[in-house]
Amino acid sequence: MPPGKYGMQEEWEKEGDQEILMDFLLPNGIFLNFLVSPNDTIKTIKKMVWKNARNEALFNGLGDPEGYVFTCINQTAVREELEEESRRIRDVRPFMCVLRLVAREGDRVEKLTNTQISLLIGKGLHEFEAQKNHEVNEFRSKMRSFCEEKAQKRQGLPWQQWMEYSFPCDLEPCSAKSKNKKKIFINVKFEASDYIFSCLRNDENPQLTMVHHSTISKYQEEQGRMCNHIYRSCAMSRPPPLPQKKQNTSSLWAINKPFNIHLLQGSRVNADEGMKLVVQAGLYHGSELLCKVVTSSEVTVCSEPLWDQKLDFDINVADLPRMSRLCFALYAIIEKAKKPRGTKKKNKKADCPIAWVNTMVFDHKDQLKTGEFLLSTWPSVPDDKSELLNPMGTVEKNPNVDSAAGLLIRFPNILPHPxxxxxxxxxxxxxxxxxxxxxxxxxxxxxxxxxxxxxxxxxxxxxxxxxxxxxxxxxxxxxxxxxxxxxxxxxxxxxxxxxxxxxxxxxxxxxxxxxxxxxxxxxxxxxxxxxxIRCLRKLSDDELLQYLIQLVQVLKYESYLDCVLTTFLLERALANRRIGHFLFWYLRSEIHVASVSLRFGLILEAYCRGNIHHMKVLTKQNQALVKMKALNDFVKSGSQKMTVEDLRLCVKQESYMEALSDLLSPLNPSVILAEICADKCRFMDSKMKPLWLMYRNPWPHADMLGIIFKNGDDLRQDMLTLQMIQLMENLWKKEGLDLRMIPYGCLSTGNKMGLIEVVKNSDTIANIQLNSSTSAATAAFNKDALLNWLKSKNPEDKLEQAIEEFTLSCAGYCVATYVLGIGDRHNDNIMIRETGQLFHIDFGHFLGNFKRKLGINRERVPFILTYDFVHVIQQGKTNNSEKFERFREYCERAYKILCRNGTLFVNLFAMMKAAGLPELTSFKDIQYLKDSLALGKSEDEALKNFKVKFTEALRESWKTKVNWMMHSLAKDNRP
Missing domain, CATH: 1.25.40.70 (Phosphatidylinositol 3-kinase, accessory domain (PIK))
Known part of the structure; x- marks a missing residue:
């Protein structure tokens, strides 16, 4: 009997990859028959079915592959649904070689969608359900309705608006004074359509204007049909809203009694014997202490200390503001400790901080809390400079309930009703x-x-x-x-x-x-x-993207899940896919942080439900990142020294080639990363062995594209610095000053993991100097090295333009690094493109945190302006002062523009305090920025100060060269 019909048990037992003929029955009447390998997975076979079905007349009747599941008759003569698509057909062992494709319906669609969302956001949705929290349930229900409603409306958008959502234009800012207004025509052709859609964009009107369209493409029709099917199925399975109980209520303002709470006991407290445990409690509104801090009595250290004590606050219940926050600190003090002379009594506190926790006084429905609450605390970080209480911290309980110390408190029942x-x-x-x-x-x-x-x-x-x-x-x-x-x-x-x-x-x-x-x-x-939020609604999409990093960070300050900022961000993300892309990754990159994991996970879930098709694009990116991490682990964990060839062999495996190719770049969703070029990939020599991955450009005659994958380094500070450099460039361009900056792409995608854009055709100053010198000791002092390198890359008539590019970009980075206080500026993290543009990389230190060694400050200049830079700017002529004065004018003009926008930079850095960056934790850290931007001073005073810094940088540049020499000597590995 031939394979593919009956008696298949023996065929499945055969060894090897001998192909087997299988029949496929599709729900729209298509019958397919082709060979498959026993080692093919269900997922691979489904792709083959769609590929073969494309040539069939009824293909357009099929929806999205993920809306279907294979069924078969198994060895026990029972109909089986093949939900697990990673299984091989050899392991499935169908009784007959026939697979039937059926549409998922009802709760099957819901289960599949839930599984896909869980895998994508890195957090199981069952964790939300396990909370058994009314606030969580109500937020999920509300946001799901909101996002799915937005998705339904998007399906009915006219062409112009649908194009604006799907393919938002990304144009560089230009001066409002510019006389050369540009008109851009955009032609879009869909694979499944013979028609071309055209639209127009002006500098004066950044929105797309429809010029012509022939018909709606089959792509949009299929997209709409599949989405409607999914949303209908999900809506059918959505649980009904929670019933609302009607209760007698009273206004808080009618209660003129002092506010108090009852501190009952602690649990899982770990402290040394011979100490006493104390709890401190404070009522805050934002950063303002509403009344005096209250301190509990001292109890003997034990795992479950008992206080059973009422804590009275010097404020009436009627005067409690709506966002009152109750902050606790648990600490231990040495019993009967003798105080040193001159020590004030108030310094008795906090010999040993143990934990802190915050909770709101009102619940999410505006009701004053009553009853008992077990607060799972967060461990304190001993720091002499910080206070015990942490009002800036989260109001979420520590999810590590089995190991975290707990405090049991009780809010009083002031009246018998709420x-x-x-x-x-x-x-x-x-x-x-x-x-x-x-x-x-x-x-x-x-x-x-x-x-x-x-x-x-x-x-x-x-x-x-x-x-x-x-x-x-x-x-x-x-x-x-x-x-x-x-x-x-x-x-x-x-x-x-x-x-x-x-x-x-x-x-x-x-x-x-x-x-x-x-x-x-x-x-x-x-x-x-x-x-x-009413004010922020005026932000254009480009402006919102510019500030999106900060807007995500200040979500950490929100006291309740349902807030106007969350709704605003989701609304804008669902109206512009580019905003949605970056909102997803800014949230997803911190899903591992326990204090925000619940909030960020819920927002991610809502966004995914509101954009099923974008979720597939993001899933492809996430799968690629998983493979990149596996490659990086492979390189770092090799028992013997790994070679580049070992890496390339690994990349060439089918599973890696498939996962790493044909995706939109997480760094920029407008960029397509086509086929990965395994023979061009390598890993770098630094400690974390970053991967250098190269891709073919899908556009004809275009350069290859490169990304660097880093695992083990926190890229968030680099992201913030590059965001500020991008903002500076935008502000300069609006004033008609293009300083040829290179704010390359950088994106944190997870815990100490992320991507960096490769700036092609560039090299570090250190390499240029070393390659042009016979000795590492003299390399840093070779003033001709940079100019000679530019001459070699830009022959004859191109040299002048390269020097102009160098002059402009050098001015921009001098001002940018001074204002931001960028530290650790050695010749290995300053680079030059072959076209002449200078740019800085690796921003591990900023806001004036300059690098020190053995207690000595190694960086003693406001910014890097060495004589070899000046040598290039002056075209190698010592008497070419005109060129240098023009460079100085660029710097001064750029600085004045930033000073005029100083408040914006200070506000954006202040919003980043919640990020947890080591060099940006309080307003004190931002003082450097206020000083460098001369906030509060006139423009003339600010410029006068900058001129002093400019002169200092030039005069003291020899110290920079000494520092560079030491770096070159340490790096040089020539025999």
Whole structure:
């Protein structure tokens, strides 16, 4: 009997890869018959089915492959669904060589989608369900409805809007004064359509304008049909909303009793014997302490210490602001310790900090909490400079409940029924009560002085009284100084809160760059958050992308899952695929961080449900990253010295070639990484053995594309620095100054893992100097090395343009590295392209954290401007002062533009405090930036200071050369 019909048991037992003829029955009436290998997986066979079916007349009746599953009759004569697609057909062993394809329906689609989302976001959805948390359940239900509704609307978009979503234009900024307005025509042809769609974009109007389209492509029809099928199936399986109980309620403002909580006991506490355990508790509104910190009694160290003590706070329940946060610190003190002379009594605290935890006083439904709560704490990091309480920290409990110390507390039942904070519409009463504020000329002069000083954020009591007295004048004359008024508002006094919230209702909308400041954890009130998002809605897609890193970080300050910032980001991400791409990766890269894993995981789930097709693109990228990590582990863990050839052999394996080829670059979703070129791939010599991966460019006659995969280094600080350099370049270009910067792509994709764009045709200054010198000791002092290298790469008429490129880019990086305080600037992390552009790489130190060795500061110049740089700028002529003065003018002009935008840079860095970067944890770390941008000083004063720094950098450049010499000597491995 021939293979492929009956008696297949013997065929499956045969060894080897002898192909077997199989029949395939498809749901739209197509019958296929072709050979497969017994070692082929179900997934591979499904791809073969779709490939063979493309030539059939009824192919367009098929939807997406993932909407179908194979069934067969197994060896026990039972119908089996082949859900696990990684199985080989040899292991399935169907009784007859017939596979039937059936559409997934109902909960099968839901299960498949859930599995795919879990794998993609790196967190099982069952973990959300296991929370058994009403807030989590309500947020998931609300966001799912919101995102799926957006997805349904997107399917019905007209062509123009659908194109804007799917293929957002990425044009460089240009000066508003430019007379050369550009018109860009875009032609798009779909594989499954014979028609061409054309659209037009102007510099003046960045939106796409439809020029012509013939018909809707089959691609969009199929996409819409498949999405509708998935969404209908998911909607059928969605659980009904939780029933709402009607209860008698009372307003919080009717309770004029002191607020208190009951500290019951601890659990799993680990501390040395001979010590006493103490709990400190503080009520905060953002960064403001609402009343005096309360300290518990001391109890003897044990695993489950018992306090059973009421902690009274010096604030009435009626005066608790809506975003009141209760912060706890558990610490141990030495019993009967003798204090050194001169030690103040208050220093008795915290001989040994153990843990901290925060919780909100109100729940997510505005109800004052009642009953017992077991708070799973976070371990404290001993630091003499930090306070015990951590109001900036998360309000999430530590998910490591089995090992983390716990605190059991009880909120009192003040009344037999729930107490609610009044809603905003009841808070916003009219403030105008007939009283007129009279201020004298001296007070108005003082107000102007405070408002004009952008660096003025700490106030004396008389200044606070003045600001509060003239708050309506601030609204009318200085609306951009809203943050100063919010900082001096007494949030522990409900009358002031009412007046501030009411005033906010009539506050004029702020420019987005000023509104960003209000997302700091110091301003948690819901009215402020809503006002801020209202201002941010004016951001264009390009501007939103520019600030997206910060917007994701300040999500960590949010006290509840459902917040206006989350909804805003999801809404914009679902309206622009490029925003969605980067929102996904910024969230996905921190899914391993316990304090945000729940929040970020829920947002990722919502985004995936709102964009099933984008989820497939992201899954392909994620699979490629998994393979890259496997390759990197292979290189680093080899028992013997690995060679580049070993790596290339591995890449050439079918599973690696398939996973690493044909994907959109995570660094830039507008770039296609076609086939990986195994023979061009290598690993680098540094400690973490980064992979250097090269790809063929799908466009004819285009250069190859390269990416570097790093595993073991935290790339987030590099991401932030490159974002700032990109922002600087945008600001300069808008002023008509193009300094030829190279803010290359950099993306963190996981825990100490990420990608960096390869800047082709470039080399480090160290290599250029070493290759042109006979001795490493003299290489750094060879002033002709750079100019000669540029001459060799740019013969005759091209040299002048290369030197101009060098001059412009050198000016840009001098200013950028000075303003950002970039450290560790040796000749191996400054590079030059063959076209002349200079650029910096590796930003491990910034904000003035310069590298030291043996306690000595090795970097003693404000920025790198060596005489060999000047030699290139002056075209090798010592008397060419005109060229150098033009370079100096570029620097000064660039610096003045940044100073005018100084507040924006300070706000963006302040928003990054939540990221946990070692060199950016508090406002003190940002002081360097305020000083370098001369915040609070006039433009003339700022420029005068910069000129001093410029002269210093040039005069002291010999110290840089000595540092470079030491680096070259350490690096040189020539015989």
């Amino acid at each position: 107490l609610y904070y009044p809603p905003l519409d009841k808070i916003c009463v009219t403030e105008e009560n007939g009283e007129t504020v009279f201020a004298n000329k001296e007070e108005y002069t003082k107000l102007k002085e405070i408002m004009d000083n952008k660096n003025h954020t700490e106030f004396f009591e008389d200044e606070k009284e003045l600001l509060w007295k003239l708050r309506t004048d601030i609204r009318d004359c200085y609306p951009e100084s809203l943050s100063k008024l919010l900082l001096i508002t007494k949030w522990n006094k409900r009358e002031d809160v009412v007046q501030m919230v009411s005033l906010l209702e009539s506050w004029p909308e702020l420019p987005a760059i000023h509104a960003l400041e209000l997302l700091d954890y110091s301003f948690p009130d819901p009215a402020i958050r809503s006002f801020t």
